[in-house]
């Protein structure tokens with residue numbers, strides 16, 4: 001029985017900052033961002049947006065095409081959680097009208113946990129193939145001002161429906177894993193921005209993803225040439241190029257950038273979307289490539305701290321009948337461009353507090369955070 005990604009949808013934020021704007025005000029050559037990092041812009045939430053509003057928008061569009069009564073679990077993966085206790089997915093039940101007999105939990109391991117959620121869903125469907133699972137990856141990547149990470153901020157969500165006999169990608173059994181305790185990027189409970197050792201993070205990413213490939217290669221009869229396209233977690237898109245070059249050197253196989261070129265268009269425009277980044281790479285590859293039917297995709301998932309997984313999936317025959325590139329174009333095109341001063345104000349006014357406040361309606365998105373009352377977050381459809 002085939003199990004995998006049946007359908008997916010994405011959402012991002014109300015605002016966008018063009019990296020040329022940041023470069024100009026910081027006296028940096030814009031090519032450092034556009035070529036050096038491979039990034040053009042990053043999404044930024046309005047005060048009434050967060051991981052829940054983005055997730056609700058992506059999931060609402062997705063579920064409008066499906067029978068919600070078949071869904072049995074919501075697995076919500078995020079690095080930028082809004083509560084230490086309550087799972088973000090629980091808010092979706094009310095907002096999306098999900099039945100009460102649906103389980104909801106949140107998963108964490110930096111940018112990696114979306115992959116854990118996907119694999120948990122695939123394993124659960126193997127036992128109960130008539131059921132469906134909603135996997136959400138949603139994040140706001142927010143770094144401190146004037147740090148190396150600042151141009152790699154971003155925000156976005158990908159909602160995926162995991163089922164038997166999927167329309168898009170069958171997830172193949174057998175993954176390669178790598179876990180090592182390394183402090184390359186971490187965010188203590190009392191900090192709204194991460195601590196980052198930039199160079200260590202690059203090294204840790206390359207070491208862990210290569211080791212995950214080695215683990216898979218030792219377990220499955222699979223050569224690097226059996227993979228038709230590679231997808232990566234893209235903290236910035238140049239990272240995918242670095243990983244492919246490292247993999248080529250490690251395996252002694254020539255690996256052309258054509259293997260990843262189509263996977264980068266959305267992440268270039270969104271910035272780092274942490275858990276969602278790998279799945280935006282998948283979305284871009286499916287949208288930009290008309291000849292993927294029957295092809296094998298190799299997924300490199302990485303989350304600082306650090307956990308990596310390499311797994312594969314087979315693109316299904318009629319996948320082009322089940323994709324909606326115009327929805328992504330609308331999400332990207334509808335964003336309102338920030339001036340540098342507006343960006344700075346928005347960044348400084350970020351509310352990560354449980355104290356009572358209300359937000360003015362800013363976002364045009366279908367769901368918004370109306371504020372916090374008596375320590376409780378309030379969301380509404382609009």
Ligand code: HMG
Nearest residue numbers: 029031032035036110111148149198201202205235303304
């Ligand atoms: P930096 O010091 O600002 O940049 O840090 P740099 O000096 O290393 O330059 C970056 C690139 O631009 C270099 O290219 C330069 O040569 C080039 P490279 O040598 O690497 O190929 N460059 C130029 N190119 C063209 N024209 C120019 C020019 N000038 C320079 N004029 C760093 C970069 C990535 C470290 C920083 O942005 C950072 O700390 N980012 C945050 C951490 C990060 O994204 N790490 C990635 C791996 S870890 C990960 O992916 C996990 C993560 O997503 C979190 C999670 O798991 O939750 C972060």
